[in-house]
Amino acid sequence: MDENILGLVAGGITSVAMLPQLIKVLKNKDVEDLSILMILFLVLGLSLWVWYGIIKEELPIILSNAFAVLVNICLLISYFRYRKK
Known part of the structure; x- marks a missing residue:
């Protein structure tokens, strides 16, 4: 299989x-069980993987981790939008 x-x-x-x-x-608009720290x-770790992929010019690393960053940023935004104050 191609790497x-x-x-x-x-x-x-x-x-x-x-x-x-x-x-x-x-x-459900419920973020009660989400860990903001996690x-x-x-997001920090995935962003570093994107940076690493850019340095190494590895498209699979860049694309997969950039998508994961996007998903987790959406979770982060949802956390602040739906949390109970």
Whole structure:
């Protein structure tokens, strides 16, 4: 198997891992069980992976982690929008 295809498949699977959580949050407008610290660390780590992918010019790393950053930023925005004050 071509290593770029393997990277895209692996990255795609891990990138969509948080989509069910985002969909649930958007549907129920409930962020009570979300850990803000976990989301912040995840966005930071994923952003560093994007940077690493840019430095190494590795498109699978860039694309999969950039998508994951986007999903988790949406979760972060949802957290602040739907949290109980």
